[in-house]
Amino acid sequence: MSKYTIEHKNAFTLAGLGFSFQSSFDDFQGIAKEKGEFYSSIENDGSLPTLRDSAKNNLLWSVNEVYQGKPWNYLAVEPAKTIEKVTRMVEFPDSEYVIVSGTADDSQTLFDSIAGKAFGQVLDQINDYAYVGGPNGTFSQVKEDGSYYGEIWIPVIAK
Secondary structure, eight states: OOOOEEEEEOOEEEEEEEEEOOSOTTOHHHHHHHHHHHHHHHHHTSHHHHHHHTBSSSOEEEEEEEETTEEEEEEEEOBSSOOSSOSEEEEEOSEEEEEEEEEESSHHHHHHHHHHHIIIIIHHHOSSEEOOOSOEEEEEEEOTTSOEEEEEEEEEEEO
16 A cells, blocks of 8 residues: 555645546546646646746645536646636645655656555545545655655545
């Protein structure tokens, strides 16, 4: 089983640029393709650099949530100032969070890897907490050697 911790986190809000998935939840290749296309488009049109420039820190988050009955993904930051062009301000609850960490050569591989471990292994093994929905987020940051470190935070409640 993958290593994890359970930590209390205060409520926080992330400013995100996002899109609603067209692929089904179990179409991992389709989801990865949609994310890649979206991430490239916001990098190319300047939206992502503008979002990063407004951040309080150097963490870039990939956030998943169901909003108005549809699955959404956002690239998001913790804002240091008002951002004019965002898709949504995503509010994370004051809660206990399951946290799974990892490293990879690029942020997309990192996001996919630790999300897979968290949802495919860890949550199935935890008996005293449950994920009941709400946003979950994975952040990445570049290490000195050029690789990426990150964590996924999944809000849970005690059973």
